[in-house]
Amino acid sequence: xxxxxxxxxxxxxxxxxxxxxxxxxxxxxxxxxxxxxxxxxxxxxxxxxxxxxxxxxxxxxxxxxxxxxxxxxxxxxxxxxxxxxxxxxxxxxxxxxxxxxxxxxxxxxxxxxxxxxxxxxxxxxxxxxxxxxxxxxxxxxxxxxxxxxxxxxxxxxxxxxxxxxxxxxxxxxxxxxxxxxxxxxxxxxxxxxxxxxxxxxxxxxxxxxxxxxxxxxxxxxxxxxxxxxxxxxxxxxxxxxxxxxxxxxxxxxxxxxxxxxxxxxxxxxxxxxxxxxxxxxxxxxxxxxxxxxxxxxxxxxxxxxxxxxxxxxxxxxxxxxxxxxxxxxxxxxxxxxxxxxxxxxxxxxxxxxxxxxxxxxxxxxxxxxxxxxxxxxxxxxxxxxxxxxxxxxxxxxxxxxxxxxxxxxxxxxxxxxxxxxxxxxxxxxxxxxxxxxxxxxxxxxxxxxxxxxxxxxxxxxxxxxxxxxxxxxxxxxxxxxxxxxxxxxxxxxxxxxxxxxxxxxxxxxxxxxxxxxxxxxxxxxxxxxxxxxxxxxxxxxxxxxxxxxxxxxxx
Ligand code: OOB
Numbered sequence: 043x044x045x046x047x048x049x050x051x052x053x054x055x056x057x058x059x060x061x062x063x064x065x066x067x068x069x070x071x072x073x074x075x076x077x078x079x080x081x082x083x084x085x086x087x088x089x090x091x092x093x094x095x096x097x098x099x100x101x102x103x104x105x106x107x108x109x110x111x112x113x114x115x116x117x118x119x120x121x122x123x124x125x126x127x128x129x130x131x132x133x134x135x136x137x138x139x140x141x142x143x144x145x146x147x148x149x150x151x152x153x154x155x156x157x158x159x160x161x162x163x164x165x166x167x168x169x170x171x172x173x174x175x176x177x178x179x180x181x182x183x184x185x186x187x188x189x190x191x192x193x194x195x196x197x198x199x200x201x202x203x204x205x206x207x208x209x210x211x212x213x214x215x216x217x218x219x220x221x222x223x224x225x226x227x228x229x230x231x232x233x234x235x236x237x238x239x240x241x242x243x244x245x246x247x248x249x250x251x252x253x254x255x256x257x258x259x260x261x262x263x264x265x266x267x268x269x270x271x272x273x274x275x276x277x278x279x280x281x282x283x284x285x286x287x288x289x290x291x292x293x294x295x296x297x298x299x300x301x302x303x304x305x306x307x308x309x310x311x312x313x314x315x316x317x318x319x320x321x322x323x324x325x326x327x328x329x330x331x332x333x334x335x336x337x338x339x340x341x342x343x344x345x346x347x348x349x350x351x352x353x354x355x356x357x358x359x360x361x362x363x364x365x366x367x368x369x370x371x372x373x374x375x376x377x378x379x380x381x382x383x384x385x386x387x388x389x390x391x392x393x394x395x396x397x398x399x400x401x402x403x404x405x406x407x408x409x410x411x412x413x414x415x416x417x418x419x420x421x422x423x424x425x426x427x428x429x430x431x432x433x434x435x436x437x438x439x440x441x442x443x444x445x446x447x448x449x450x451x452x453x454x455x456x457x458x459x460x461x462x463x464x465x466x467x468x469x470x471x472x473x474x475x476x477x478x479x480x481x482x483x484x485x486x487x488x489x490x491x492x493x494x495x496x497x498x499x500x501x502x503x504x505x506x507x508x509x510x511x512x513x514x515x516x517x518x519x520x521x522x523x524x525x526x527x528x529x530x531x532x533x534x535x536x537x538x539x540x541x542x543x544x545x546x547x548x549x550x551x552x553x554x555x556x557x558x559x560x561x562x563x564x565x566x567x568x569x570x571x572x573x574x575x576x577x578x579x580x581x582x583x584x585x586x587x588x589x590x591x592x593x594x595x596x597x
Contacts, residue, residue, distance in 0.1 A: 047240075047257065047449050048445070048447045048448065048449045048450070049446040050446055055442075059261075059265075059416065059442040062442075064265040064416065064442040064443075065261035065262065065265060066261070067237045067261065068260065069236075069239075069241075070150035070260055071234065074111050074114060075111060077107050077111075077303065078108050078110070080107075080306065081107060081306060082107055082111075083108060084308075085104050085106055086105055086109075086110045086308065087103075087104070087110060087311070088309065088311065088327055089103040089138075090102050090310070090313065091103075091138075103140055105140055105143075110143060110147065113148075113225070114144055114147035114150075114151055115151065115228040117145065117148035117221070117225050118149075118152050118228065118231065119226040120226040121149065121152055121154065121224065122231070123226050124179075124206075125206070126149075126207070127153075127154065128153035128235065129155070130154040130155070130177075131154070131176065131177045131243065132154050132177060132179045133159050133168065133172055133180045133181070134149075134156045134158060134289065135161060135191065135289075136161070136211055136288070137161045137288070138284050138288045138311040138312060142211075143309075144221075145181050145209075145211065145221070149242075150235070150242075150260075152234075153235035153239060155175075155240055155241070156242040156243070158245060159245070159289065160287050161183075161187065162287075162494075164194065165194055166504075166553055166554040167554075167555070167556060168180070168194060168198050169201055169202065170252055172202040172205050173202050174252075175255065175449075177205055178205065178206055179205070179206065179208070180195055180198065180199075180207070181221065182208065183210070183211055183213060184210050184212060184214050192216040195208040195218065209221045236260075238261055240258065240259055241263055242258055243256060244258055244291055246389060247490075248488070248495065249468060249486040249487045249498070249499065250454065250497055250499055251497070253497070254449075255451075256389050256390055256445055256449070257445060257447075257448070258445070262442060263295065264304065265414075265442055266295055266296075266413060266443040270295065273413060274296075274331060274358060274360065274395065274398070275358060276302060276305045276331065277305050278305055278307055279307065279330075280305060281302075281328050282297070282298065282310065283310045283320065283331070283332035284298070284309060284310065284312055284332075285312045285320055285333070285334055286334065286338075286493075291387065291388075292335075292363055292493075293333055295393075296360065296362070296385050296387050296393050296395075298333065308327075310323055312332075315338050317341060317342055317345035317346070320332075321349050321351040324355060324356055325352045325355075329355055330355055330356060331359075332356070332358075332360070333359075333362065333385065334359065334360070334361055335363040335493030336361060336363070336364050336365070336367070337493070337523050337524055337525070339366065339370065342378065343374055344377075346377045346378045353378060353379065353380075354379060356380045357381060358380055358381050359374055359381070359383070360383045360384075360385045360395075361374070361384055361385065362384060362386055363385075363387075363492075364490045368406050368407055371384070371405070375402075382396075382405055382406070383405070383410075384396045384405065385409075386409035386469075388467060390444060390445050390465055391439070391445055392417055392441060392444050392467070393413050393443075394409055394411050394412050395413065396410040400478075409479050409480060409481050410479065411477050411478050411479060412439075412441070414441055414442055416442050417439060417441035418439060418441055419438075419439055420439070420464060421433065421434075421471060421472065421473060422435050422436050422438060423436070432472060432473065432474075432475070433472060434471070434482050435471070437479070438460060438465065438466055439464060440462075444465055447459060468486025469483075469485070469486075470482050470484060470485055487499060487580065489516070489518040489526055489527070491518075491527055492521075496528060496558065498515070501555075501559055502514045502515060502516050505530055505546060505550060508541075508546065508549050509538075510535055510539055510541055511534060511535065512533045512538075513532070513533045514533070515531045515583055516528055517529055517531070517580055517583045517584045518584060519587035520588055528559075528561045529563045529565065530546065530563070530564045530565070531567050533566070543563070543566075546561070546564045547560050547561060547564060
């Protein structure tokens with residue numbers, strides 16, 4: 043991997059990770075080729091949506107490993123013919139449809155880098171991803187969830203000079219090119235990526251004004267897949283249900299769809315994560331494993347006992363992305379008849395799992411332990427001093443699949459990584475006697491809204507753009523379903539027209555921000571609480587939000 047766009051592992055670490063057998067010199071293009079050669083006729087992808095192309099009588103599309111491999115080859119040739127080459131960035135914003143996999147494997151093969159946007163992102167985020175990465179292309183569905191992505195693409199295309207292509211993967215392409223028109227006869231790939239090259243850019247949850255981009259290599263990510271498969275019991279007979287948005291790191295790699303494809307297993311795409319859509323698919327496709335954020339795990343747990351569907355194929359339910367309460371965790375096994383596996387991971391790297399054979403108490407009370415014996419964990423105080431085992435402090439980590447820096451962000455990297463390369467996770471944790479981590483809180487200025495991460499500063503900046511607003515602070519408040527929701531405290535300008543909360547929400551939404559970032563509650567105040575040295579005290583604001591008499595999270 044080139045050190046130009048992001049810091050990489052020093053050679054002594056890289057050598058160690060290779061010698062230990064973590065980095066085995068595999069690429070994503072190669073792994074699909076290998077699986078297709080081993081068992082071309084096994085089913086790789088099941089897309090129940092029947093979006094387009096070959097569907098069986100029920101509208102379900104099934105692609106074998108051989109078909110996925112050939113489709114990726116042909117699409118790779120088509121991308122090359124359109125001048126998309128190694129190192130080019132391509133913003134991929136697709137829902138859970140089969141074309142997501144065809145697209146990313148085609149890009150992996152030619153060494154172009156998918157930038158994993160989420161379907162919820164809107165103009166502000168997409169324009170930023172395209173501009174910042176100088177993207178050459180943008181891949182969208184025509185419509186999804188009642189939103190027309192072609193309108194969004196037209197705006198972004200007009201604003202971002204590097205953007206040369208918009209490909210529409212599903213539905214009427216309108217003014218753009220249909221992805222299905224791109225494939226061409228495969229030929230030699232001029233500069234195939236090396237295992238140490240970047241494979242893609244993942245998005246950080248972030249705590250700053252704009253999201254950071256996470257550069258992951260073939261070698262490091264594939265190691266995390268292999269390690270995850272082993273710990274989650276994924277093998278060629280597994281059936282993984284992608285219930286969360288496919289591009290997110292959790293359903294992508296923990297062990298996720300890519301872990302399943304690495305194992306030669308079957309990936310079933312779930313268009314909606316609610317029980318009414320997921321449960322029938324679990325029954326009809328014999329799903330064995332899936333991953334959910336806590337609010338969805340709660341819904342599934344509540345729905346399962348009275349469900350008419352047979353969920354007995356489900357062996358493992360992974361829950362992560364946000365803290366899963368002990369009480370909720372205890373209910374999963376009895377309600378769903380499967381093993382709960384807690385996962386505490388991050389797109390920057392480190393992933394912790396409870397082990398399938400851990401005692402029940404460990405499974406319900408901890409967030410697991412790292413994948414790798416070479417995942418280094420430090421728990422430190424505010425001065426970076428190591429704390430005694432069992433004490434609660436800041437989690438720092440370094441290891442064979444944790445990045446050494448964000449992409450093109452040297453100033454931010456100086457703050458987010460220690461001089462010796464540990465990533466400052468922003469999580470506040472403690473270690474149990476058994477070596478399991480318990481997440482106790484968070485030091486980063488972020489709201490974790492049921493697993494969806496919101497950087498307070500990003501939302502504050504948008505509220506501050508309102509002409510009547512003097513100052514704004516966004517904090518988390520407890521929510522019984524989501525765990526946390528957002529509350530914006532706003533000071534209006536002296537003499538400004540009084541505003542209603544709904545006007546602030548509308549203003550933020552109309553600035554083209556993903557809906558999950560729009561504040562759940564807006565409160566107008568005269569002043570913000572201050573710390574002893576006159577800084578605004580977010581701690582006091584959070585306490586105020588939690589203590590409101592009508593706060594839904596109040597016990
Ligand atoms: C996953 O990845 P991201 O990048 O969206 O968010 C990472 C952050 C962590 O730093 C932590 O603050 C929080 O999400 N988090 C948890 C958690 N899992 C993630 N906080 C408490 N308990 C948990 N179990 O969210 C992610 C990536 C891979 C696998 C699973 C989750």
